[in-house]
Amino acid sequence: MTTLQQWRDHFEALRAYDEAVALLYWDMRTYMPEQSADNRSKSIGFLSTESFRRRTGTAYQTLLEAMGQETLTGVEAVSYAKAKQAYDRDSKIPEAEYQTFITLISEAESVWEKAKDADDWDLFAPYLEKIVAMERKFVEYWGYDNHPYDALLHDYEPGMTVAELDPLFAELRQAIITLLKQLDGKTFPTLDWSADRETQIRLNHEWLQDIGYDFTAGRLDETVHPFQTTINRKDARVTTKYDENDYRNSVFGTMHEAGHATYEQGIAPELDTLGLGEGASMGIHESQSLFFENFIGRNQGFLSARYAGLQRAIPSLTDVPFETFYAAVNEVKPSLIRIEADELTYALHIIIRYELEKRLITGELEVKDLPAEWNRLYKEYLGVDVPTNAKGVLQDVHWSGGSFGYFPSYALGLVYSAQLNEALRRDVAHVDQLIADGTLAPIKEWLNVNIHQHGKAKTPAELIQAATGQSISVQPLIDYLTAKYTRVVEAL
Amino acid sequence: MTTLQQWRDHFEALRAYDEAVALLYWDMRTYMPEQSADNRSKSIGFLSTESFRRRTGTAYQTLLEAMGQETLTGVEAVSYAKAKQAYDRDSKIPEAEYQTFITLISEAESVWEKAKDADDWDLFAPYLEKIVAMERKFVEYWGYDNHPYDALLHDYEPGMTVAELDPLFAELRQAIITLLKQLDGKTFPTLDWSADRETQIRLNHEWLQDIGYDFTAGRLDETVHPFQTTINRKDARVTTKYDENDYRNSVFGTMHEAGHATYEQGIAPELDTLGLGEGASMGIHESQSLFFENFIGRNQGFLSARYAGLQRAIPSLTDVPFETFYAAVNEVKPSLIRIEADELTYALHIIIRYELEKRLITGELEVKDLPAEWNRLYKEYLGVDVPTNAKGVLQDVHWSGGSFGYFPSYALGLVYSAQLNEALRRDVAHVDQLIADGTLAPIKEWLNVNIHQHGKAKTPAELIQAATGQSISVQPLIDYLTAKYTRVVEAL
Numbered sequence: 001m002t003t004l005q006q007w008r009d010h011f012e013a014l015r016a017y018d019e020a021v022a023l024l025y026w027d028m029r030t031y032m033p034e035q036s037a038d039n040r041s042k043s044i045g046f047l048s049t050e051s052f053r054r055r056t057g058t059a060y061q062t063l064l065e066a067m068g069q070e071t072l073t074g075v076e077a078v079s080y081a082k083a084k085q086a087y088d089r090d091s092k093i094p095e096a097e098y099q100t101f102i103t104l105i106s107e108a109e110s111v112w113e114k115a116k117d118a119d120d121w122d123l124f125a126p127y128l129e130k131i132v133a134m135e136r137k138f139v140e141y142w143g144y145d146n147h148p149y150d151a152l153l154h155d156y157e158p159g160m161t162v163a164e165l166d167p168l169f170a171e172l173r174q175a176i177i178t179l180l181k182q183l184d185g186k187t188f189p190t191l192d193w194s195a196d197r198e199t200q201i202r203l204n205h206e207w208l209q210d211i212g213y214d215f216t217a218g219r220l221d222e223t224v225h226p227f228q229t230t231i232n233r234k235d236a237r238v239t240t241k242y243d244e245n246d247y248r249n250s251v252f253g254t255m256h257e258a259g260h261a262t263y264e265q266g267i268a269p270e271l272d273t274l275g276l277g278e279g280a281s282m283g284i285h286e287s288q289s290l291f292f293e294n295f296i297g298r299n300q301g302f303l304s305a306r307y308a309g310l311q312r313a314i315p316s317l318t319d320v321p322f323e324t325f326y327a328a329v330n331e332v333k334p335s336l337i338r339i340e341a342d343e344l345t346y347a348l349h350i351i352i353r354y355e356l357e358k359r360l361i362t363g364e365l366e367v368k369d370l371p372a373e374w375n376r377l378y379k380e381y382l383g384v385d386v387p388t389n390a391k392g393v394l395q396d397v398h399w400s401g402g403s404f405g406y407f408p409s410y411a412l413g414l415v416y417s418a419q420l421n422e423a424l425r426r427d428v429a430h431v432d433q434l435i436a437d438g439t440l441a442p443i444k445e446w447l448n449v450n451i452h453q454h455g456k457a458k459t460p461a462e463l464i465q466a467a468t469g470q471s472i473s474v475q476p477l478i479d480y481l482t483a484k485y486t487r488v489v490e491a492l
Numbered sequence: 493m494t495t496l497q498q499w500r501d502h503f504e505a506l507r508a509y510d511e512a513v514a515l516l517y518w519d520m521r522t523y524m525p526e527q528s529a530d531n532r533s534k535s536i537g538f539l540s541t542e543s544f545r546r547r548t549g550t551a552y553q554t555l556l557e558a559m560g561q562e563t564l565t566g567v568e569a570v571s572y573a574k575a576k577q578a579y580d581r582d583s584k585i586p587e588a589e590y591q592t593f594i595t596l597i598s599e600a601e602s603v604w605e606k607a608k609d610a611d612d613w614d615l616f617a618p619y620l621e622k623i624v625a626m627e628r629k630f631v632e633y634w635g636y637d638n639h640p641y642d643a644l645l646h647d648y649e650p651g652m653t654v655a656e657l658d659p660l661f662a663e664l665r666q667a668i669i670t671l672l673k674q675l676d677g678k679t680f681p682t683l684d685w686s687a688d689r690e691t692q693i694r695l696n697h698e699w700l701q702d703i704g705y706d707f708t709a710g711r712l713d714e715t716v717h718p719f720q721t722t723i724n725r726k727d728a729r730v731t732t733k734y735d736e737n738d739y740r741n742s743v744f745g746t747m748h749e750a751g752h753a754t755y756e757q758g759i760a761p762e763l764d765t766l767g768l769g770e771g772a773s774m775g776i777h778e779s780q781s782l783f784f785e786n787f788i789g790r791n792q793g794f795l796s797a798r799y800a801g802l803q804r805a806i807p808s809l810t811d812v813p814f815e816t817f818y819a820a821v822n823e824v825k826p827s828l829i830r831i832e833a834d835e836l837t838y839a840l841h842i843i844i845r846y847e848l849e850k851r852l853i854t855g856e857l858e859v860k861d862l863p864a865e866w867n868r869l870y871k872e873y874l875g876v877d878v879p880t881n882a883k884g885v886l887q888d889v890h891w892s893g894g895s896f897g898y899f900p901s902y903a904l905g906l907v908y909s910a911q912l913n914e915a916l917r918r919d920v921a922h923v924d925q926l927i928a929d930g931t932l933a934p935i936k937e938w939l940n941v942n943i944h945q946h947g948k949a950k951t952p953a954e955l956i957q958a959a960t961g962q963s964i965s966v967q968p969l970i971d972y973l974t975a976k977y978t979r980v981v982e983a984l
Contacts (some may be wrong), residue, residue, distance in 0.1 A: 017539075019516070020535060030728065034709075035708050036727035041728070219523060232531035
């Protein structure tokens with residue numbers, strides 16, 4: 001068997017393990033009978049370990065060396081380069097330290113949960129101190145050219161650097177704060193957001209049909225903590241939950257997850273056996289979900305074309321004019337909790353975490369000073385007073401899991417989605433009309449050609465450059481937000 | 493690590509693979525989006541092969557040898573003995589011949605499908621000749637004491653022999669034919685069996701709740717070809733299908749599969765890591781599904797207590813007296829197709845196949861003479877003329893898959909279920925009342941203590957002897973059928 005064939009077989013084997021583990025997990029979160037939990041966890045653990053061994057064991061090392069001897073071109077060369085880079089990066093951390101880290105974050109996650117529930121910062125702080133100390137060490141093992149935080153960014157947004165992010169985030173922050181000032185004193189309409197479960201289920205299915213989510217290569221199911229999961233390349237599933245007091249989470253959350261799933265459905269299947277069958281980065285992935293959530297789901301024409309149907313389904317909307325509904329859906333309200341933030345202020349939450357993470361990693365900021373600094377930035381950027389650490393520094397799970405460098409992806413997703421939206425409108429005629437009509441094929445096709453199909457065979461920067469003709473820029477997002485909130489304000 | 497711990501780890505690993513493959517398969521047959529099929533088949537194939545390697549590879553051989561050196565007692569000794577026996581049996585077939593066989597049956601199954609559709613015996617016959625020739629060789633490799641067919645029976649009903657089966661089946665056949673004669677000239681009522689899908693779904697859930705099927709360790713879902721599958725010991729799932737023209741298949745089929753699932757839920761979990769966490773035999777497994785289907789689901793008191801509910805759910809029953817309904821549900825009608833057979837004549841279908849299989853294996857009968865012999869026995873035992881081979885010798889899939897020795901399990905299931913029913917009524921008071929009331933806990937407990945918990949740590953003969961105080965006997969089945977059809981006839 002040729003080395004290349006062995007290489008493909010290796011990734012096909014990993015794909016099979018991934019499919020099994022993803023399905024075991026999806027089922028656990030949707031349909032599994034309760035008594036199944038113990039055995040299920042053991043099976044997931046066992047198969048994940050088997051898969052991990054194949055990704056790291058001596059057979060793989062030998063194969064990697066053999067591939068290094070081959071003359072490779074095109075996507076096969078990319079496959080090898082990415083695999084080699086990941087392997088080299090992983091092997092820089094001494095195994096004993098990696099084990100310590102895994103144990104630490106596994107403990108820290110449950111301590112964080114308790115600390116958040118009890119609003120007890122002191123309980124969590126010692127764990128976070130250890131985690132930050134290890135992140136600092138890892139950064140030195142991995143190495144970096146300019147800024148230690150670059151080594152962490154790399155895991156989630158390959159090629160991204162502090163030198164590039166700093167000015168982008170500064171510009172974005174300033175623009176949002178300016179827009180916020182313009183909204184000052186405006187009052188958004190208050191609506192009744194309740195809708196029964198059956199109505200929400202029906203709306204979700206209708207909307208996903210409308211936007212052309214491919215139900216022959218996916219599903220929509222109910223769960224407690226919604227997620228998107230890829231069972232295999234043609235089986236990208238969406239989950240959602242139904243809050244009868246507020247249907248916004250369900251309808252927009254489902255659009256969001258369907259964006260992730262549509263990306264996954266569109267990756268060229270042949271990339272799977274080269275280890276390239278996944279999103280280019282967390283930021284690019286998030287750009288697709290945010291594109292579906294904001295640029296389709298919250299599109300004025302999309303909502304307006306469906307408003308009569310919404311009014312029939314949800315009696316409390318009967319006497320609400322569309323303009324009032326649209327303004328209410330787009331309410332801006334600086335708040336404490338990131339995952340409840342509106343479209344405009346969301347990026348400020350991310351920028352705060354980015355700034356804190358960066359300074360924690362360089363040592364400019366120590367864990368003990370984190371709550372005070374958190375509260376200061378929330379006041380400065382969002383104008384809100386943080387009453388408790390549970391609603392402040394303790395609100396996110398990420399740090400307890402050692403995920404430093406991940407947060408910027410959320411804001412990068414916003415930035416990319418606006419760049420793609422602008423480029424799409426340059427290349428495809430009558431985008432708003434297509435969205436209103438639910439004739440999304442040309443839009444999906446454009447996203448597929450420019451983003452989806454490439455999987456991670458291209459870097460985020462390559463994708464954005466090729467799709468938009470420009471490098472990363474926050475201007476399209478600022479223009480979009482400015483135009484949108486000018487329109488929203490007019491209706492208030 | 494001790495050898496025993498390695499032994500348990502080996503089976504725990506197999507359990508994890510089994511869980512993954514079972515769930516991948518269950519999902520494929522219930523919820524999987526259609527485009528997922530190709531990848532899914534590959535993943536199932538890959539993981540099954542991985543699991544097969546662990547069951548047969550050199551690491552397992554070494555472990556088996558090490559276990560042979562241990563001093564084992566109790567269930568651990570049984571575990572080793574069963575594993576050693578299976579290994580020895582498997583290694584008697586030369587690998588090349590086994591490969592040829594696998595390829596042959598895989599081709600034969602699709603040829604059989606075409607042959608059945610086209611009613612073309614000549615298309616299938618050459619494949620069946622090769623399969624029978626290989627079965628005859630395998631039997632010689634495996635060896636046997638008295639009759640070559642014993643070597644095949646062993647796979648499905650350990651310990652069962654032709655010497656034991658022949659008189660049992662002869663007695664049963666004679667009794668059924670006698671009962672059939674008494675029914676001659678009687679006319680069963682004709683009912684409208686249609687019910688809408690929602691009604692059937694509701695009935696199924698109600699009845700499974702009534703009989704105490706444990707939904708916290710199982711589920712009920714819809715599929716095309718219903719089956720029961722065990723994802724893990726506490727996750728034994730039932731599937732069914734809904735024919736709006738005939739609800740009998742759904743309601744009694746679901747009771748049947750729930751019997752299999754209740755058995756699986758009741759096996760002691762600690763047997764899983766000894767390779768003993770499965771049914772004692774196909775016959776014992778079938779006895780549990782038939783017990784739930786016939787002795788509970790078709791129990792007069794069970795149906796009578798639920799008849800008012802049935803009448804409310806199914807308007808066509810409004811004016812039908814219960815006695816008429818009960819007679820109609822228990823209609824006896826000798827027919828061509830095994831899977832549509834009634835409770836009384838079902839065993840005759842099995843006995844025909846048993847006699848043909850036995851003679852094919854000894855060489856008393858050749859494949860070319862099979863259709864004529866099939867038709868002769870259907871006329872003799874069931875009194876029906878076989879119009880086409882599609883409705884005759886080609887109707888079952890089993891022979892195309894090389895499953896010789898399996899059919900007797902179906903009749904053994906009937907025989908065992910009646911023996912267990914009799915013993916249960918000896919040990920537990922007011923069984924009919926419990927069934928009518930849907931208070932099945934004492935019945936499930938009795939089955940659990942006597943059958944379920946033991947998994948395959950005991951042989952079928954040991955289980956039946958211990959539960960009933962007797963060896964295998966067809967008398968309880970004959971008594972039950974005689975009493976039942978006497979009652980049914982009285983109502984005609």
